[in-house]
Amino acid sequence: MEWDETERDWMRAMRAYEQTVTCPLCGMDVQFCHDEDAVHHTFAGGQVEICFVTELREKAMRRYTESGVVKNPHSQTTKLIARTTE
Template identity: 60%
Template sequence: MVEWDETERAWMLALQTYETARKCPVCGMDITFCHDQEKVHRAFKGADVETCFVGEMREQAMRRFADSGEVKAPNSQTTKLNMRNG
């Protein structure tokens, strides 16, 4: 078990406060930027669609699990990536 001293706990609480109050839960950027339409349009000309293959693998696992009929709490399920050996 890791024990943090008072200073470390204070730093972690400060980080949590910053992330909760300043970071957008959708994009992870500072809300003073991403919630300002003019700033966003000045900075970016648009967006491209890309595939996160880790996310795709997780979605496939969840789909197989859902199709198995074993799902009791669909909003509480998560996935774990399994490393290949070798």
């Protein structure tokens, strides 16, 4: 299915918004996240949490890297393997 001009315009607008309004690090509006006073007024602090999906991906990449067959280390990606219900 091909996108019509209206759909392409929506995607262009979203890309422009993401590139000019949202922070590439946190995803929040840069007017907010680059305002130190506003951030400290809104949040009491931060905490470290674990994303277990990313942990699985990192473990897979570590095994792959240690296998010695890595040709282009920054072009690799991972795929999660679903468990079978047997």
